[in-house]
Amino acid sequence: MRFMMLMYPGTKGETGAMPDEKAIAAMMKYNEELANAGILLGADGLQPSAKGARIRSNGGKRSVSDGPFTETKEVLGGYWMLQVKTKEEAVEWAKRCPLGDDEMLELRQVFEMGDFGPEIAKQEGALVDKIGKRLEENNKKSASS
Amino acid sequence: MAEADAHRAIIAVWKIESARLIAGLARIVRDVGLAEELAQDALVAALERWPESGVPENPGAWLMATAKHRAIDELRRRKRLERKHEELGHDMEVRAEGAAPDLEAAIDDDVGDDLLRLVFTACHPVLPPDARVALTLRLLGGLTTDEIARAFVVPEATISQRIVRAKRALADAGVPFEVPRGPELATRLSSVLEVVYLVFNEGYSATAGDDWMRPALCEDALRLGRILATLMPDEPEVHGLVALMEIQASRAHARLGTGGEPVLLFEQNRVLWDHVLIRRGLAALERAEALGGALGPYALQAAIAACHARARTAEQTDWTRIAALYAGLSQLTGSPIVELNRAVAVSMAFGPEAGLAIADAVAEDGDLEGYHLLPTVRGDLLAKLGRFDEARAELERAASLTRNARERELLLARAEDAKSRGLHEHREKSP
Numbered sequence: 297m298r299f300m301m302l303m304y305p306g307t308k309g310e311t312g313a314m315p316d317e318k319a320i321a322a323m324m325k326y327n328e329e330l331a332n333a334g335i336l337l338g339a340d341g342l343q344p345s346a347k348g349a350r351i352r353s354n355g356g357k358r359s360v361s362d363g364p365f366t367e368t369k370e371v372l373g374g375y376w377m378l379q380v381k382t383k384e385e386a387v388e389w390a391k392r393c394p395l396g397d398d399e400m401l402e403l404r405q406v407f408e409m410g411d412f413g414p415e416i417a418k419q420e421g422a423l424v425d426k427i428g429k430r431l432e433e434n435n436k437k438s439a440s441s
Numbered sequence: 442m443a444e445a446d447a448h449r450a451i452i453a454v455w456k457i458e459s460a461r462l463i464a465g466l467a468r469i470v471r472d473v474g475l476a477e478e479l480a481q482d483a484l485v486a487a488l489e490r491w492p493e494s495g496v497p498e499n500p501g502a503w504l505m506a507t508a509k510h511r512a513i514d515e516l517r518r519r520k521r522l523e524r525k526h527e528e529l530g531h532d533m534e535v536r537a538e539g540a541a542p543d544l545e546a547a548i549d550d551d552v553g554d555d556l557l558r559l560v561f562t563a564c565h566p567v568l569p570p571d572a573r574v575a576l577t578l579r580l581l582g583g584l585t586t587d588e589i590a591r592a593f594v595v596p597e598a599t600i601s602q603r604i605v606r607a608k609r610a611l612a613d614a615g616v617p618f619e620v621p622r623g624p625e626l627a628t629r630l631s632s633v634l635e636v637v638y639l640v641f642n643e644g645y646s647a648t649a650g651d652d653w654m655r656p657a658l659c660e661d662a663l664r665l666g667r668i669l670a671t672l673m674p675d676e677p678e679v680h681g682l683v684a685l686m687e688i689q690a691s692r693a694h695a696r697l698g699t700g701g702e703p704v705l706l707f708e709q710n711r712v713l714w715d716h717v718l719i720r721r722g723l724a725a726l727e728r729a730e731a732l733g734g735a736l737g738p739y740a741l742q743a744a745i746a747a748c749h750a751r752a753r754t755a756e757q758t759d760w761t762r763i764a765a766l767y768a769g770l771s772q773l774t775g776s777p778i779v780e781l782n783r784a785v786a787v788s789m790a791f792g793p794e795a796g797l798a799i800a801d802a803v804a805e806d807g808d809l810e811g812y813h814l815l816p817t818v819r820g821d822l823l824a825k826l827g828r829f830d831e832a833r834a835e836l837e838r839a840a841s842l843t844r845n846a847r848e849r850e851l852l853l854a855r856a857e858d859a860k861s862r863g864l865h866e867h868r869e870k871s872p
Contacts, residue, residue: 332671334664334667335664377717381660384452385453388457408694
């Protein structure tokens with residue numbers, strides 16, 4: 297299963313100031329640990345909301361409001377995409393993230409095809425596309441010979 | 442924290458830490474089986490204490506410290522036993538005294554090397570392939586015996602016996618806890634990659650009604666592959682295998698229709714392909730190629746998978762390139778099944794006649810006698826060439842050879858189609 301790990305850096309994420317060297321090093325080390333464990337699918341840090349915009353729809357009419365957004369506590373600062381076996385595993389990894397006092401992590405499970413229908417989920421992985429299958433059989437053949 | 446929650450949290454910690462724990466312990470006790478027992482003891486201790494005390498701030502370090510104490514106790518106990526048996530035990534005594542501080546230092550060394558040693562030990566060729574698979578999932582994947590048994594649809598006792606025997610075989614053969622060097626590395630590495638790909642295929646071929654542990658094997662294999670790629674960043678075939686698995690896994694959701702029926706590659710809704718995995722797969726393939734490994738067996742298979750992944754529609758598929766890649770793979774493996782795939786690719790790139798010539802050559806060699814995909818491919822190519830009577834005979838033969846009822850149905854329908862097109866043609870031609 298996949299979890300998106302969202303970072304809410306609090307007010308300081310909006311200043312645009314780069315974190316200090318020590319914090320960067322700690323975060324790099326953390327990301328490396330995620331990658332070494334084979335669970336990191338992707339990650340990005342986000343620039344201050346002043347460089348972004350929010351789009352809403354009201355009665356079919358779109359309105360665009362440029363950043364910065366006012367409720368800075370709720371502004372996203374970055375995200376990771378993790379592939380883990382259980383929610384507890386995601387929580388355990390999140391607890392290891394170097395986190396400042398004002399910062400918060402949020403874990404959200406990602407919808408996957410298997411979540412859309414139990415029958416499909418059960419049978420998912422049941423069949424192999426033609427070329428893939430022949431290759432696999434070949435692989436097994438050559439492995440056993 | 443409720444006890445059940447605490448247990449789940451501890452199991453999550455175990456999943457994260459167990460491989461490093463076992464690897465570190467194996468280096469000091471020089472016995473993978475004993476190392477695993479010690480790690481398990483530490484887990485039991487955690488299960489006893491953490492529900493009350495809470496999960497410690499650094500659970501990995503706690504587990505390691507606990508296991509380390511037990512390792513040292515165990516080694517001292519062994520030394521005492523040895524001393525009792527040894528008549529000239531002075532030398533032994535000196536070594537036993539010196540053991541403890543060395544161990545403390547040794548266990549804190551770089552864990553990456555230890556993990557790699559553990560990988561090569563679990564996949565050692567003295568073990569039969571099924572034992573390598575079970576031991577790898579157990580020691581490196583952090584799976585329980587029960588989970589492995591469910592994934593492979595065998596009784597739990599079978600797996601635990603397999604693991605016990607494997608550990609004993611490693612000890613009996615005196616397999617050293619080390620990464621092979623020199624010319625041995627290549628063959629040993631291919632054994633490791635084979636184990637990972639076996640796990641992946643087992644998950645990929647899971648069928649309807651299977652326990653969810655089966656398809657989950659794909660994720661276990663992917664994780665093992667990605668870990669290997671960080672441990673051996675300079676080995677192109679490791680990246681080739683990772684690329685192959687990422688790209689194959691990217692199609693998992695598109696392989697079944699809404700009614701659970703199979704959807705062939707060319708008919709899949711490519712929007713359902715997982716583009717995160719495709720991007721990762723293509724990046725891994727690039728690394729394999731940059732390391733000079735474009736012609737390795739996994740990299741070649743990954744490159745073929747990548748041709749499909751890059752095509753936004755089936756019509757955009759670069760068949761010329763796929764045909765060339767199959768030629769490379771065929772040369773490398775000498776496999777008639779690869780040759781048959783090449784026949785299909787060549788027919789798509791250069792027309793059915795060129796493809797049929799290759800398929801005919803495969804048929805003449807006779808290696809694929811009784812393999813239903815040979816007459817399937819020949820039947821399709823013959824139909825494309827307007828040789829409907831021959832096509833029908835081949836497709837009917839294919840139908841009689843397949844063991845899959847649904848596939849037989851499809852083949853018979855295609856045979857019928859060839860027959861009616863043949864009749865139609867005869868009528869057109871007759872005056």
